[in-house]
Amino acid sequence: xxxxxxxxxxxxxxxxxxxxxxxxxxxxxxxxxxxxxxxxxxxxxxxxxxxxxxxxxxxxxxxxxxxx
Numbered sequence: 001x002x003x004x005x006x007x008x009x010x011x012x013x014x015x016x017x018x019x020x021x022x023x024x025x026x027x028x029x030x031x032x033x034x035x036x037x038x039x040x041x042x043x044x045x046x047x048x049x050x051x052x053x054x055x056x057x058x059x060x061x062x063x064x065x066x067x068x
Contacts, residue, residue, distance in 0.1 A: 003062035010058020014051040022047035 026043040033039050 003066040006058050006062035007055075010055050010061075013019050014054030014058070018047040018051035021050040044065065
């Protein structure tokens with residue numbers, strides 16, 4: 001039960017965090033790069049990594065807390 005809850009919360013917060021990371025990265029890199037395609041690629045990669053990190057943390061926390 002707690003594992004499922006934490007995974008759902010990790011997914012939800014991961015989406016919010018990845019959206020914010022995308023917006024911040026896109027805003028900052030668009031000032032420094034001329035090619036918008038490269039800026040978009042870097043921003044999507046950053047958002048994907050942030051989402052994966054949040055989801056991994058949720059899985060680990062859910063696994064540890066469900067065993068106790």
